[in-house]
Amino acid sequence: MNFGEFTQSRTRRTLSAGGRVLRLLGLDGLLTGLLALIVCLGVLVVYSASGQNLKMVEHHLINIAIAVATMIALARLATPQNLRLFAPVAYAIGVGLLVVVAVTGHIGKGAQRWLDIGFMRFQPSEIMKLAVPMICAWYMHERPLPPTFKDLIVMALLIAVPTAMIVVQPDLGTALLIAASGLIVMLLAGMSFLIIVISIPLLAGAAWAGWHVIHEYQRQRILTFLNPENDPLGAGYHIIQSQIAIGSGGVFGKGYMNGSQAQLEFLPERSTDFIFAVIGEEFGLLGQLLLLTLYGIVIARALYLAMQGQDTFARLTGGAIALSFFVYAFVNSGMVSGILPVVGVPLPLISYGGTSMVTLLAGFGILMALHSHRRLIGS
């Protein structure tokens, strides 16, 4: 028992009360502290970005409570073994729910992606954000690294099925993130860099094919990304207003709750996908660099914990969670600042919205569980 091990070690180390609680819960102190810091900053920003809407802040806090509870529960209760055993189940449930959504799903924001389970609505695609890297890690766990070509094909299929279902929902952003999370496992598992080089022309071909499959609005988003000024009041409006918000913030920002772009609603989706621009406007370059730095430390710490994983499943899952977090942060900050196309990806741990918060903290819960329970392996 982990608990027993902890009590034994008590004599060897002097732990503060907080440290004891963290150990008890299976949490990593540094990572938890960083996550808490980012989430708290998020609450402040949401209060400003929502136009001082206390109802939204309250809702945001409830979401955080659910997410934190999920993270602690996973960190405390999950073990590498039961997580590995659960991976195929989670994947199967996720795919099943995607089918359900495709058939009966509610229409939310013009896309069939929500599932109503009475007390709350959630997106089955969120499950896949964790289930896809886990299933890939589960698959590689029994096999020697690096993966063979056959292994890669199998993993590609495991990734492609849910990804394709999410693309047709249509939710291009989430689909790309899920595909990325699976691809990260393949890369961390040691997939030959040669394959990456070879796959570039293949990806180009796929992109060409994809161009004809995706929805018109998604095509518009890409075209608008390439030249937002073409349609300043239509498709380009988001990105233009977002860059104005960031640029006008300058080095030090306009001050908390003083961002005219955000407060006067020129900035669309100011408390969700474009909240990074609110930070830029009100806290300036320094505020945004601070956040990116915090993200960087979180990713570094998460990768460090993953490296200490004692089996393939633990390492690959942990690494994928760490790097997926980076992808979310990069894609969101990149799109809001205008170097990536606008895909609906929230800013991790900051944006208003429960689903993403729960998924991310659940991921860190799993990461920390894999780390804190690692000594049981082989014992």
Place this chain on the structure above:
Amino acid sequence: MVNRVRIKDHWAEQRIFTLRSIVAGVLVVALLLTVAGRLFYLQVLRYDYYAELSQGNRVRTEPVPPSRGLILDRHGVVLAENRPAFQLELVREQVGDMQAVDAALGELVAIGLLRREEVAGIRRTVQLHKVYESVPIKLQLDDDEMALFAVHRWKFTGVDIHARLARYYPLREIAVHAIGYVSAINDEDLKNIDSTEYAGTSLIGKVGVEGAYEAQLHGKPGFREILVNAAGRPVDKQGNYAPQLSSRAPVAGTDLVLGLDIRVQKIAEEALAGKRGAVVAMDPRSGDVIAMASTPAFDPNDFVRGLSVEHYNALQNDIDKPLLNRALRGAYPPGSTVKPLYALGAQVYGVMTPEQTEFCPGFFQLRGSSNKYRDDKHHGTLNMRQAIAESCDVYFYKVAEKMGISRMDEFMKAFGYGSLTGIDIPGEKAGLYASPEWKKRNFKHAADQVWFPGETISMGIGQGPITVTPLQQVHFAAEIAERGRTVAIPRLVTATRAAGSDVVTPREATFLPPVNLGTPAQWSVIYDGMIGATTMPGATAYQAMHGAKYAVAGKTGTAQVFTIKQTENTRAKITDERRRDHAWFIAYAPAEDPKIAVAVLVENGGFGGATAAPIARKVLDAYLLPEDTP
């Protein structure tokens, strides 16, 4: 094929993962630095650009229209003022695209607030407006219209009622031809004005003092920066955000003081009531116009509100021409009112002496012609004074015959016949004083260019190719009153007053060079003749001026109506009444120290002494006698 069994090498696998993680870590740092670089570009390198865009987003500059200058009469009676009025305005950006605008206008037609024919014009104005400018679409809503809009208000975004200052003429049609009016700025006006000076203003002076003094009356608009949200709605502040907003107060237009005495003006208009005609009264010493009436008139407030097409056409096509300012633009043969100046000319050129008598048999014949120029009666033997007082045509036929057209032309033009008086409101007509040269210039065919001796004779009694306006007539009367020594240019605006101040700044009167014609003795003959016309029993204006408490020098005129233009519209209404002569009377008083000159015209009024002179008497009484004189 050899099926190689691969065994898991934990250390090797851990190395792979660690290596890959480090590569990933480097990639993470590189990509985060890329984002940081982009942020540096936006927030440091292009800060100024985006800061300006952000400022432009949230702050809108709204024009604050100036308050138009008031128009006052010489005693401070308000003739034109500004009253709050409610108007319906539309902001295109709030309504949506032009389709949405069309839908909104259609809805306004459907609920009865707009007429269908107005829509096209409004649509054009909406398209021409500046971004976020509020475009007036219906001026001066009455209570019923306000209530009607209130009921349907929920159907409209971007259309709302605003309180603005609108021009109001409390005396309605009184002096409308002098004051003029303002009405909606049209495409033609837009070509002549700096539209930034008229931001937020929907009315502009069109005619009269309102038109001529537009620049002074209008003032300078101010502006006010307002905070708007993304929907374009003005907000006080959003969140913590309450920026410093600048504004500049508008500068109100200058108040204008007119020489008009509104009491005299009203009496003139009452005297003209029911007639088509004009009265102009002027101070001969300064040119200050004391009264300027033209009837029929119209209510200028209708123009401020905006006339319907039918209403405007009705005014425009009215056979009595209410929109015509007869005082300035009505040109009529002067008839016998020309005689005093001819009498002076006859003396100046030495063709007649005052005491020389002529015999009037009731008609005149040119040598070698059987054509008889008739007089209205058999005057017998008269000298120059009597000829003026009794207005003998035969005497002046002889004067004309002896002077000849070129000397007549030279002499009369020195007094301003055929020239504009230069009054300070636009639209004045110059009338006509024809001559052989004029005929050569204005007719193409040789047959039309021939000057007939009979034309000279006709012009001797103010008939034929000679026309004058009532304004010119008062100008001539003033010249005679001043004996040519003072020739003041008529003017309506005599002083200005900065808005909100009590300090009235008089404007200098302007003068033409004196007319140095005639000796005092020669002028006194004219004077005697014109006094005689009002005082000698049986003289032309004796009846009208009998019992006046001051001396009046006057001259009647009766101008024949030669032709009446017949059009489809007017033919049916042409009656014998419209074939009657036009009645004239010019005068000045007190004769020995002239303070007022007056000209009265009554279209188809018949004999000047009977119709026009009594009107002049009322005007003179009103101006010269204390107000309570019975």
